[in-house]
Amino acid sequence: MPDRFEQVVLPHLDAAYNLARWLVRSPADADDVVQEACLRALRFFDGFRGGDSRAWLLRIVRNTCYSWMRTNHPSALTDAFDETVHGGETAGGGVEAELISRDESARVRKALEMLPVTFREVLVLREMEGFSYKEISEVTGVPMGTVMSSLSRARQKLRDQLETGTRKEV
Amino acid sequence: MDCTLDRHLLEAYLDGELGFERSLEVEAHLGSCPRCSLEVQSWKEFRSALRGSELYYRAPAPLADNIRKLIPPARRVPWLERGMWAGAGAAFATAACIVVFTLMHPVVRSFGQEIVASHVRSLMADHLMDVVSSDQHTVKPWFDGKLDFAPPVRDFSEEGYPLAGGRLDYLERRDVAVLVYHRALHVINLYVWPAKDDSSTTVDLETLQGYNVLSWKRNGFEFRAVSDLNATELRGFASLLARNP
Numbered sequence: 001m002p003d004r005f006e007q008v009v010l011p012h013l014d015a016a017y018n019l020a021r022w023l024v025r026s027p028a029d030a031d032d033v034v035q036e037a038c039l040r041a042l043r044f045f046d047g048f049r050g051g052d053s054r055a056w057l058l059r060i061v062r063n064t065c066y067s068w069m070r071t072n073h074p075s076a077l078t079d080a081f082d083e084t085v086h087g088g089e090t091a092g093g094g095v096e097a098e099l100i101s102r103d104e105s106a107r108v109r110k111a112l113e114m115l116p117v118t119f120r121e122v123l124v125l126r127e128m129e130g131f132s133y134k135e136i137s138e139v140t141g142v143p144m145g146t147v148m149s150s151l152s153r154a155r156q157k158l159r160d161q162l163e164t165g166t167r168k169e170v
Numbered sequence: 171m172d173c174t175l176d177r178h179l180l181e182a183y184l185d186g187e188l189g190f191e192r193s194l195e196v197e198a199h200l201g202s203c204p205r206c207s208l209e210v211q212s213w214k215e216f217r218s219a220l221r222g223s224e225l226y227y228r229a230p231a232p233l234a235d236n237i238r239k240l241i242p243p244a245r246r247v248p249w250l251e252r253g254m255w256a257g258a259g260a261a262f263a264t265a266a267c268i269v270v271f272t273l274m275h276p277v278v279r280s281f282g283q284e285i286v287a288s289h290v291r292s293l294m295a296d297h298l299m300d301v302v303s304s305d306q307h308t309v310k311p312w313f314d315g316k317l318d319f320a321p322p323v324r325d326f327s328e329e330g331y332p333l334a335g336g337r338l339d340y341l342e343r344r345d346v347a348v349l350v351y352h353r354a355l356h357v358i359n360l361y362v363w364p365a366k367d368d369s370s371t372t373v374d375l376e377t378l379q380g381y382n383v384l385s386w387k388r389n390g391f392e393f394r395a396v397s398d399l400n401a402t403e404l405r406g407f408a409s410l411l412a413r414n415p
Contacts, residue, residue, distance in 0.1 A: 005241060010234055017229035031233060038237045053343065105224040112225070126185065127220040133187055152181055159216065 008053045016061045022124045023065040037064040055138045111161040119154035286378045289359045289396040299335035309336045321347035321362040358397040365392045373408045
């Protein structure tokens, strides 16, 4: 069984970490959350009936992230626009920040980090992991129709965010 | 330019969530609507920005090791550690049998059964084909960009096994190509995916839930042909494929 657990879980470790990292937004916390999620996965493993192991694992990771946020950072779950991250990012200043601001992916990262958590999760699952609406619905427990509309709103928000960000930097 | 196309439809199109026919409708619309085609272009740029590798956080190397370390103690039977098992041997053995049976049960479902289930689903759920065409030059390019391999596609109309179309499916944790053939009123689903090596095997027959499943390996591909067609004619189909690589 441990062998089989390894075969099912470890191939999706990058996906698990990436999702956790985008949801909790700190490397150390993402590390903890993924380990905790794997412990839970191990506990639930007997209930895993085969099938899409990536969606199965990410669902556990996602739920672990949410419990972690509920305990450690409840405002992260409700904020429409996260000031803690927003404030932290602009505090850098100087030449270094100037260089980063010219970097496209750093700009996108910043914009994505500031989105509400429900938008971040659909964008990560759809755009980075290439999940279908059905798989996203499996991971998040949200109905497929809602996945579609929140994805649409998330994209619009991110684009708005990128546009205002650009205007500020020009 | 009065464009009435639903924005959600455009997004579903970009997400690959529309069926084949509706995708074609959207594509036809894009050809004549500069506003929508501009929007599609901008979505695509936006998407490539998000898919940049710099935004993807890979798991740090020690994490996998730490997770491996979690496994053995967590899977150990706690009674053994507590020394409470003395005298409870029989109970333990019974419990262990039940546990082993329960744990093994899902594993017992064979790959053949998984394929038969997929075959039955394809007939029930009205999702037999994503691309409907008897022309191999239409079906083959349709797989381009949807899979990381190019499945061999041949029409055998003259031999009595006309190609009807193709679709994608997901088996054994990988994307596979499915080619759909007809034989009189029977449907044959032919599953194709890359083999682990280039060796060839003979054609094996397995009968599951009344369906015949043929398995073989050839030219670096794994093949499974599933149908309610009788074994002799299904074998005839397999040997056509073998003769026409």
